[in-house]
Amino acid sequence: MEKQQINRTDGSIQEERSAKGRRIGYWPLRADCQDASGEGRHGEAESLVFSEEGAVFDGIGSAVTLPVSAETDGSRPFSLALEFQVKDGKGFLPGGLASVYSEERMEGWHLSVLTQAGVTSTQSNWRNLQFGWSTANGEDVWKDWGSPGDGRLVSALCVYGGHLYAGTFDNAIDNRGRVFRLDEAAGTWIDCGHPDESNAVYALAEFKGELYAGTMRYRASGSSIPASPNEEPGGRIFRYKGGREWELLGELPVPDNDSIGAMTVYDDRLIAMSFYPHGVFAYDEHGSCEELGAPGPEGKTRTFNLAPHQGDLYIGCNESGGVYRRKLDEPWTYCGNVPKCSQVYCFSTFHNRLLMGIWNEARMLRYEGGTEWSDYGLMDEELEVMGVSVFNGKLYGGTLPGGFVYRYNGERSWERIAVLEEQDPNIRYRRVWSMAVYSGKLFAGTLPSGKVWSLSRDPLATYDQSLADGWHKAVVTYDRQQLALYVDGQLVSEAVCEDGMIDSESLAGLPVTLGKGPQCHFSGVMREAQLFDGALTAEEITALSQKSEIIE
DSSP states (O other): OOEEEEEOTTSOEEEEEESOOOEEEEEOOSSOOOOOSSSOOOOEEESEEEOSSOEEEESSSOEEEEEEOGGGSSSSOEEEEEEEEEOOTTSOOOEEEEEEEETTTTEEEEEEEEEEOOBTTBOOEEEEEEEEEEOSSOOOEEEEOOOGGGOSEEEEEEEETTEEEEEEESOTTTSOOOEEEEETTTTEEEEOOOSSSSSEEEEEEEETTEEEEEEEOOOGGGGTSOOOSOOOOOOEEEEEEETTEEEEEEEOOSTTOOBEEEEEEETTEEEEEESSSOOEEEEOTTOOEEEOOOOSTTSOOOEEEEEEETTEEEEEESTTOOEEEEOTTSOOEEOOOOTTOSEEEEEEEETTEEEEEEESSOEEEEEEETTEEEEEEEOTTOOEEEEEEEETTEEEEEEETBOEEEEEEETTEEEEEEEOSOOOTTOSOBEEEEEEEETTEEEEEEESSOOEEEEEOSOEEEOOSOOOSSOEEEEEEEOSSEEEEEETTEEEEEEEOOTTOOOGGGGTTOEEEETBOSSOBOEEEEEEEEEESSOOOHHHHHHHHTOSSOOO
16 A cells, blocks of 8 residues: 655644555445445345435434454554435434444444434534544543633533534623633633523524524522522523524413523424423424423423434423423323432433433433333432433433532443532532533533533544535544544544554454444435545545545
């Protein structure tokens, strides 16, 4: 293979990077999953429908398992290219495009599209393409990004338009809820204004390419801290217009409306939930509103959070209400509860299964269908799980009252990896409330210091823009020194692989799987998958992305 020197993004010179990779697999995925490269690496399909457009993956069990390949275990450079179209409009997460990943050890690489809802009150990530490598050797490095606006709670974190946004409660400057945008290079927060006069921006979500904020009159007594002097009601949804400008989309049509408790996108609608009064509503981008009602025997149950999972909209309840689900044209259906759960605080999809986090013990549960939930482990003697996130192949949770962060190690075991709130006997509840994956890091927001922290660990290249509808071409390269992610021919992100970080022996014997990743199976259409045994150059990737034919 030809070798050359290339300039890295940090200005240094990377030696001996492969300038051309030999194609060792080509799967058109239109009629079958046979290898058309002549290498004989034929795949095995599961729950797949083929069409002239490409292979249709159902977001539940569809996958293509390719033969085990020594070229993809980390011991040598490789590149993978494919075309895909996300189909998540009916409540399915986009999920994994390709991976060599062990669910048991939570190690390996993945090319995934991350959407996360149910992160307490917020949809923190929406169609963010990522290429990462989860290892057993990574070092946890935390960074303190300060308190946006000197607020007391970072109630929402959301990735939008290449930036990280934070919604806050009771900023010191005027006791209003505000939105801030992180200037990562400067390490500062840019004030994006206060949508209304209430004391909290409690929920954030991207919907149809725009950022939306839900406001609240937050009652701080629930967190055992002094009440805000600002008693103005919230309960409105606003669309961000740039700078510090916000435009009203709608106000929840409920008596004594004062709060938006959670937002997410489901079935081409922005779903908003009242927090103190009961009620759930579906909005289109023009502000038209359809009432979905509250769950429960009398339709009056107070609810806490929202998340789509495998075609349904799930809602977590207060008052020992447990979990319900529905489609827009169907009523709420009861999905059960567990002992010691009087509040369902968060949802997450991990390893293709729905999880919930609860109060009044910091336990995660896994949904088994019907009304059954199984134990997914307890976070020591903490009392509540709030912020929860899939981050580069692993699962993380934030807790109350300690203000701790835990990482799931498998077999219902959780490891405490950080204390993000200073321990103070005069403060009863410290919360790690919000989480989002941005710029290759896991970000977490807290109460009562109102700080944002980030965790860096294993290499993760992230595209922090949402993928538009339609076809995209993704190319990833690994040259043993870094990961690189290309979208539609453009380099969008890189991540350095430290020496000794990648253990190829841990992936020996694991196949490449198309349509599956750490979070869940892919929902959409895929075609033109190609594997190369070297790291393609930028010129080769540009050529590959400009035409459907395969380079030789």
